[in-house]
Amino acid sequence: MIIVDTIQQLRSTLEPYRKQGQRVALVPTMGFLHEGHLSLVDEAKARAEIVVMSIFVNPTQFGPGEDFESYPRDLEKDQAQAMQRGVSILFAPSAKEMYPAQSLTTVSVSEVTDRLCGASRPGHFDGVATVVTKLFNIVQPDFACFGMKDAQQLAVIQRFVQDLNMSVEIIPCPIVREADGLALSSRNVYLNMEERSQAVVLNEALTLAEQALQTATNGEAVKEQVRSLIETKPLAKIDYVELLTYPSLEPIEQLETAMDCIVALAVRFGKTRLIDNRMITIKRGERHVSDNDER
Amino acid sequence: MIIVDTIQQLRSTLEPYRKQGQRVALVPTMGFLHEGHLSLVDEAKARAEIVVMSIFVNPTQFGPGEDFESYPRDLEKDQAQAMQRGVSILFAPSAKEMYPAQSLTTVSVSEVTDRLCGASRPGHFDGVATVVTKLFNIVQPDFACFGMKDAQQLAVIQRFVQDLNMSVEIIPCPIVREADGLALSSRNVYLNMEERSQAVVLNEALTLAEQALQTATNGEAVKEQVRSLIETKPLAKIDYVELLTYPSLEPIEQLETAMDCIVALAVRFGKTRLIDNRMITIKRGERHVSDNDER
Numbered sequence: 001m002i003i004v005d006t007i008q009q010l011r012s013t014l015e016p017y018r019k020q021g022q023r024v025a026l027v028p029t030m031g032f033l034h035e036g037h038l039s040l041v042d043e044a045k046a047r048a049e050i051v052v053m054s055i056f057v058n059p060t061q062f063g064p065g066e067d068f069e070s071y072p073r074d075l076e077k078d079q080a081q082a083m084q085r086g087v088s089i090l091f092a093p094s095a096k097e098m099y100p101a102q103s104l105t106t107v108s109v110s111e112v113t114d115r116l117c118g119a120s121r122p123g124h125f126d127g128v129a130t131v132v133t134k135l136f137n138i139v140q141p142d143f144a145c146f147g148m149k150d151a152q153q154l155a156v157i158q159r160f161v162q163d164l165n166m167s168v169e170i171i172p173c174p175i176v177r178e179a180d181g182l183a184l185s186s187r188n189v190y191l192n193m194e195e196r197s198q199a200v201v202l203n204e205a206l207t208l209a210e211q212a213l214q215t216a217t218n219g220e221a222v223k224e225q226v227r228s229l230i231e232t233k234p235l236a237k238i239d240y241v242e243l244l245t246y247p248s249l250e251p252i253e254q255l256e257t258a259m260d261c262i263v264a265l266a267v268r269f270g271k272t273r274l275i276d277n278r279m280i281t282i283k284r285g286e287r288h289v290s291d292n293d294e295r
Numbered sequence: 296m297i298i299v300d301t302i303q304q305l306r307s308t309l310e311p312y313r314k315q316g317q318r319v320a321l322v323p324t325m326g327f328l329h330e331g332h333l334s335l336v337d338e339a340k341a342r343a344e345i346v347v348m349s350i351f352v353n354p355t356q357f358g359p360g361e362d363f364e365s366y367p368r369d370l371e372k373d374q375a376q377a378m379q380r381g382v383s384i385l386f387a388p389s390a391k392e393m394y395p396a397q398s399l400t401t402v403s404v405s406e407v408t409d410r411l412c413g414a415s416r417p418g419h420f421d422g423v424a425t426v427v428t429k430l431f432n433i434v435q436p437d438f439a440c441f442g443m444k445d446a447q448q449l450a451v452i453q454r455f456v457q458d459l460n461m462s463v464e465i466i467p468c469p470i471v472r473e474a475d476g477l478a479l480s481s482r483n484v485y486l487n488m489e490e491r492s493q494a495v496v497l498n499e500a501l502t503l504a505e506q507a508l509q510t511a512t513n514g515e516a517v518k519e520q521v522r523s524l525i526e527t528k529p530l531a532k533i534d535y536v537e538l539l540t541y542p543s544l545e546p547i548e549q550l551e552t553a554m555d556c557i558v559a560l561a562v563r564f565g566k567t568r569l570i571d572n573r574m575i576t577i578k579r580g581e582r583h584v585s586d587n588d589e590r
Binding site: 007011019021101103104105106107108109110111112129130133134137138140159160162163164165166167 | 302306314316396398399400401402403404405406407424425428429432433435454455457458459460461462
């Protein structure tokens with residue numbers, strides 16, 4: 001595995017492979033790798049000869065008072081894990097390398113960013129869209145793999161890739177969970193034992209929603225059931241419980257057959273804000289869980 | 296010359312040339328070609344084996360009440376001129392091809408867009424930055440040629456290419472003028488005989504500014520001289536006369552040696568709004584006109 005920290009090094013490392021016609025897949029991460037990230041490497045390896053992983057805690061997607069400073073970092077361990085999993089090139093630039101001068105350009109996606117995390121984290125998705133555009137321009141990958149746990153991020157990226165005619169193919173990858181159902185997240189290390197134990201309610205709430213949507217005619221009632229279950233946990237503070245269309249993320253007036261929808265949650269446990277979701281295609285009288293969840 | 300009107304056709308036409316390692320230069324235009332556009336083709340041919348010209352009157356860069364509907368178009372004549380000048384591929388998409396569904400993504404550049412045409416045409420440069428980003432992603436050119444008459448557009452493009460780490464090299468090309476000094480513009484066809492005759496004052500005003508800046512210590516006084524000269528023409532209505540740094544387009548507190556600045560004008564003659572500019576590097580006791588103007 002080649003480790004580079006400048007854009008110029010990355011480009012010159014990639015150039016000979018590209019000239020040989022080898023395909024490149026990108027796995028963008030903020031580091032502190034877990035099995036969720038590493039499963040993206042597997043997806044990348046299945047599609048391309050060269051797998052580039054980026055590790056960059058992007059300051060522009062954190063708001064004031066968010067956890068940019070304290071976001072967990074462990075580059076040494078990340079390097080070992082990336083190498084072992086088969087990453088070809090690890091790109092770990094500094095903030096100064098990514099934003100050398102005052103940067104004046106923003107890539108923004110409207111509407112899809114109005115709800116869910118976009119509502120409570122203003123500017124977050126501008127930061128995401130801009131840094132991912134930069135990474136795509138730097139790496140020029142044929143494929144880029146993103147986890148479905150960040151479902152709104154995925155919808156935003158799919159949208160700007162289409163709107164701006166980027167030639168990269170976006171590969172959505174299933175959520176990876178702990179044995180008890182908690183979705184893997186770098187932020188799980190923030191949880192104390194009690195919070196960690198109560199956080200399993202997120203996955204339980206999604207399963208409840210999935211079952212309720214089999215027979216439900218009213219989305220609001222399903223959301224209310226989900227809220228009630230989460231509120232049985234005394235440390236849980238709900239940020240949102242939403243049922244929306246996917247990938248357009250619009251409110252659902254009426255549940256209809258063959259509708260692709262997402263149940264999405266954001267819940268705080270102490271100082272830690274966790275998100276989770278499940279994508280569900282509504283069938284008449286039955287329901288089909290799509291492959292964003294590999295349990 | 297190959298003429299294509301879909302993105303897919305363009306990509307598949309370019310692919311074999313790119314695989315052979317041939318370089319691609321893009322000349323983005325809104326058509327109704329004149330010698331200014333065709334001089335960009337010459338610059339493109341000097342750098343790349345394949346010259347792609349795009350002709351697209353981009354609706355998103357026109358504001359309400361602007362001249363999108365009446366903007367002059369003559370695709371047949373454009374095709375003949377492009378072919379004669381040596382364009383390899385002419386890409387003339389429809390608005391539906393470029394914006395197939397509701398497009399939610401915008402590329403925005405701040406600060407550089409606050410002044411000059413950005414102040415009087417809100418949203419214009421978002422439209423420009425977004426469509427040029429799309430064209431760059433569609434064509435993936437090694438070079439892209441832009442005229443310096445649209446100096447602020449050029450500054451905006453240079454800025455987002457740098458900020459977003461795009462790999463295209465931007466080639467700024469000199470302003471081309473009529474024998475009497477009027478800068479070529481597709482909008483010149485709007486001028487009646489009297490307006491056309493009075494419009495030469497723009498170039499005269501820039502020459503006055505250039506001379507005044509040799510000895511001036513006060514930029515405001517130079518702008519006042521320029522305004523006075525333009526105001527001798529009864530049909531001229533000044534939109535702006537500005538003296539700014541280039542390419543950052545910031546106000547100049549004090550004229551200093553070796554400062555790169557731009558004198559930029561926008562003036563209405565009847566219903567027609569014309570822009571013109573000259574870039575000047577200030578030398579102590581002398582002045583040096585940079586090569587944006589090939590008179």
